[in-house]
Amino acid sequence: MKYYLISGEASGDLHGAHLIKALKQKDSDAEFRVWGGDLMQAEGATVVKHINTLAYMGFWEVLKHLPEILQNITLCKQDILAFAPDAIVYIDYPGFNLRIARWAKTKGFTNLYYISPQVWAWKEKRVLQMKRDLDALYVILPFEKPFFEDKHDFPVHFVGHPLLDYVNQHSTSSAFLEKYPFSKAKPLIALLPGSRIQEIKKILPLFVRVAKAYPELQFAIAKAPNLKEEVYFPYIKNTPITLVHNHTYDLLKHSHTALVTSGTATLETALFDVPQIVCYRSSLISYWIGKKIIRLRYISLVNLILEQPAVPELIQNNCDVNTIRIALDELMLPEKRSEMKKHYKKLKSLLGEAGASQKTAERIYNQLVSRQS
Numbered sequence: 001m002k003y004y005l006i007s008g009e010a011s012g013d014l015h016g017a018h019l020i021k022a023l024k025q026k027d028s029d030a031e032f033r034v035w036g037g038d039l040m041q042a043e044g045a046t047v048v049k050h051i052n053t054l055a056y057m058g059f060w061e062v063l064k065h066l067p068e069i070l071q072n073i074t075l076c077k078q079d080i081l082a083f084a085p086d087a088i089v090y091i092d093y094p095g096f097n098l099r100i101a102r103w104a105k106t107k108g109f110t111n112l113y114y115i116s117p118q119v120w121a122w123k124e125k126r127v128l129q130m131k132r133d134l135d136a137l138y139v140i141l142p143f144e145k146p147f148f149e150d151k152h153d154f155p156v157h158f159v160g161h162p163l164l165d166y167v168n169q170h171s172t173s174s175a176f177l178e179k180y181p182f183s184k185a186k187p188l189i190a191l192l193p194g195s196r197i198q199e200i201k202k203i204l205p206l207f208v209r210v211a212k213a214y215p216e217l218q219f220a221i222a223k224a225p226n227l228k229e230e231v232y233f234p235y236i237k238n239t240p241i242t243l244v245h246n247h248t249y250d251l252l253k254h255s256h257t258a259l260v261t262s263g264t265a266t267l268e269t270a271l272f273d274v275p276q277i278v279c280y281r282s283s284l285i286s287y288w289i290g291k292k293i294i295r296l297r298y299i300s301l302v303n304l305i306l307e308q309p310a311v312p313e314l315i316q317n318n319c320d321v322n323t324i325r326i327a328l329d330e331l332m333l334p335e336k337r338s339e340m341k342k343h344y345k346k347l348k349s350l351l352g353e354a355g356a357s358q359k360t361a362e363r364i365y366n367q368l369v370s371r372q373s
Helices: 011-026 036-041 061-063 064-084 094-106 125-132 142-152 163-169 176-177 197-212 248-255 264-271 284-293 303-306 321-331 336-349 356-372
Strands: 001-007 032-034 044-052 087-089 109-115 136-139 188-192 218-222 242-244 257-261 274-281 312-313
Touching: 001 011, 001 064, 001 094, 011 032, 011 036, 011 087, 011 163, 011 303, 011 356, 032 036, 032 064, 036 044, 036 142, 036 163, 044 064, 044 264, 061 197, 064 094, 087 356, 094 109, 094 125, 109 356, 125 142, 136 142, 136 356, 142 248, 163 264, 163 356, 188 197, 188 264, 197 218, 197 257, 197 274, 197 321, 218 248, 242 248, 242 257, 257 264, 257 321, 264 274, 264 336, 274 303, 321 336
Parallel strands: 001 032, 001 087, 032 044, 087 109, 109 136, 188 218, 188 257, 218 242, 257 274, 274 312
Antiparallel strands: none
């Protein structure tokens, strides 16, 4: 069968790659055409549009790139018609994907959504469109199933979080230890400044200034796989900060503490039991709009799932060198680290069982087979 996957960010490329791998195990004749990145391409998918050209952060950034986004929507529709897939699998990226889904429904395509849009945070009215246009929704966060089913009468499949598989299956490579011989005498602080260029510009300068204030520590940046080295060099030249390539999980496994931009990385850091500080800044316009329409008490997945401030969140004007240093000093205390790790233990128990990619692939394949019979 033919599958058309659409993602727009590094995390979507990761989840999509694992889903493709699982689908190939079920469907030996599977053919994949995707909007994704290097990871999906490595699984044998044909990449129509690379995520490097798709990820925009914030309302103002989206508005600035609106003509390009509209061109991409047209291209996507034309490409889907030419490929004629048995199913379209949407991976997060709601602003783009829900527009395609609405159109695809009128053309008779099977619409399947993996990694739900965060409609529980904002634009809850989108649930009505999702109920109308989607043939199945596979959710990965424990509170999403009651949100959709109890509040909106929309049956969904809770498959557990795919990060559980990635973390559980990870083993430190010898190549990492050889390439990055970090000192055992100094605590290693991981810097995860995001996967979008806009995030790097807002957060990384702060992280670098913090690092310069702690000569007794060593700092390393987890380079996003979708970004080039040149994006980071202007900020870290003439500093002892290490840029780590393709070894984010190895870096986390060996880190004492982490400074993390809000997103999937906050959950990955927690699953590796690394105490963290969540740091987030965006443009003033995007932040102002977000404050008006987003209805969440927290921005990190860790705190959202636990429904409490388990990890510190430094946001916008409260995110500067001084506040980060205060939070970092506090997180060096053994009692604070122990308390956070207790929260992490509870978090893991809420995330469900492993095998999200396999469970989702099995449901997708069985649904398509049943439709053909």
